[in-house]
Amino acid sequence: MISFPSSWHVLLFILAMGPRTFALDTYTAAVYEHSVILAKNPLKPVSSEEALKLMDENMDVLEEAIKSAAKQGAHIIVTPEGGIYGFGFTRGTLYPYLEDIPDPQVNWIPCTDPERFGSSPVQKRLSCLARHNSIYVVANIGDKKPCNSTDPKCPGDGHYQYNTDVVFDSDGKLVARYHKFNLFMIEQLQYDSPKEPEPVTFTTPFGKFGLFTCFDVLFHDPAVTLVSKLHVDTILFPTAWINVLPHLTAIEFHSAWAMGMRVNFLASNIHLPSRNMTGSGIYAPDGSRAYYYDLESMNGHLLVAELDSHPSRSPSYLPSVNWSLYATTVETFTQDYNFTGSIFFDEYTFSELHNEAGNLTVCQKDLCCHLNYRMTEKREDERYVLGAFDGLHVVEGEYYLQICTLLKCGSTDLQTCGEAVTTAHTHFDSFSLSGTFSTNYVFPEVLLSGVRLAPGEFQVLSDGRLISQNRTPQPVLTVTLFGRWYEKDPPNSHTHSIIL
Structure with missing residues (x-):
């Protein structure tokens, strides 16, 4: 042998x-x-x-x-x-x-x-x-x-x-x-x-x-x-x-x-x-x-x-998400005075966060966005709004969006809501954002002061809520559910007009 x-x-x-x-x-x-x-x-x-x-x-x-x-x-x-x-x-x-x-x-x-x-x-x-x-x-x-x-x-x-x-x-x-x-x-x-x-x-x-x-x-x-x-x-x-x-x-x-x-x-x-x-x-x-x-x-x-x-x-793999499940089953929160504003040439419906904590709903067309939040402190020198957009974006390409967003305004003037902002001073003890999305393709964003990410500080639940895990480690610029409704894109939307 x-x-x-x-x-x-x-x-x-x-x-x-x-x-x-x-x-x-x-x-x-x-x-x-x-x-x-x-x-x-x-x-x-x-x-x-x-x-x-x-x-x-x-x-x-x-x-x-x-x-x-x-x-x-x-x-x-x-x-x-x-x-x-x-x-x-x-x-x-x-x-x-x-x-x-x-x-x-x-x-x-x-x-x-x-x-x-x-x-x-x-x-x-x-x-x-x-x-x-x-x-x-x-x-x-x-x-x-x-x-x-x-x-x-x-x-x-x-x-x-x-x-x-x-x-x-x-x-x-x-x-x-x-x-x-x-x-x-x-x-x-x-x-x-x-x-x-x-x-x-x-x-x-x-x-x-x-x-x-x-x-x-x-x-x-x-x-x-x-x-x-x-x-x-x-x-x-x-x-x-x-x-x-x-x-x-x-x-x-x-x-x-x-x-x-x-x-x-x-x-x-x-x-x-x-x-x-x-x-x-x-x-x-x-x-x-x-x-x-x-x-x-x-x-x-x-x-x-x-x-x-x-x-x-992986054990940490996210479960599949029904992005509209929670938002379509809750009662509409109290709606405050709404106003319109522009983000990247899209006209949003906004509502201001007047209080240190509360519930808020903003709707546009078929999309209703729900927010439950608590600020660490309500500052007089910063304003935040909840916004909703349900429509076709037509600048630098054509693509259909459904977006729910909590964001800091450029100044205390509400007309600056939607402008580019890189710094903030307001911390949130908690937030929960959801929407009645018509698409399964939703991308959850959390951006903090200084244009920084927040890994490990928020979570997406299977019912479509984007929630905070802890008090935000840095002040908040935006918390957003960015939805893409591909089926509503125009035909040949990959071919875009040239703007010179």
Whole structure:
């Protein structure tokens, strides 16, 4: 009888069990907020060599972030939309920055076979960074695809060009390519939208991943489809997000989307404080694991944190929520004098919180918002309102919203309610916010003074209430239930008018 050393027994067992042996219950994620180096004049045509020089400058910075993340044990790193060549181009001046990015089914490692699909210096470098550091690398670049007159939608210059996310695995292999579907305004002058949304997924030893880009997060496809039908564990989200208070700052909305969709969410933003662009994070369904928001520093920032590979199997996984259950069964609270005000060009119905504690109801169309609250102290120099909006948002895109929000006004003048506010002094001992939502897609937001999140300080109940866990550790800017009623979006809502 032949006796094998114990190590041989282990090896044979591993070979027999296959790749499932290497499945991880948790993994380490990284996102990098990049202070992108922009073209000096993006409207001026440049050569391919000049374009590559700018991209190499940005990739030099990204390389250091990737190496640092790998040294900290990260399995995957996400970098921002526009992080390699920036933005502000015309369709023509963008072209030298683009490469032909093949379908990942071709089984290609650009690091070891860089010329297989023509000149691909950017893909080669990204592939090598992934391979040499044994880390998955997610980046945003541009793809070009030739077309001809047999294609009735072929652009006049004879090619399509797409805002594209790519993923290289730890061997440097191209494993995912996603063409952005929902282009944001002026992007339509630079890029083409694919004919249909592309729900892109890939599987790793630490979960199933999906990816989309920036403005996509506000629409059903491909974002919701990835979670509701394809059951991904983690969303990868390169973005160039411009913060809009009170409801659409990056950290606020992206963490809320993770909680509302009950999925991990890795958001990497551009860092350009002069354009109000900051806010990246590593978010789990039960709250943020790490986030960054800084309009003062001019430097990039790396975040690293651990996540569950399959959050739906975690003991802390949120139960499914019936967002209207509580609100449709309670008696309407006393309604005070209502007035209208504007938030991001939408007309809300508001009611002021006159007392230190109380119950309040505000309605608009089919949406009634209920609030039960207690302030630590009712200050004379700050005013708070409960607001409701049920309607179609039509600025910078068209999408139907149902929103219940408790928020601080800009001053003691009620006409400032809905303005951008970054600081407050009022603490709440408790709050409970709910609404008669007609949609199952509601994203819970809590934002504190200084534009800070409140992980662990609030909870969503299965009956649709957003409640405080404790006295708020910092004063409150807003407590919001941000609902998206996708079925009421206009047809072709992913195609948006361009406002110049």
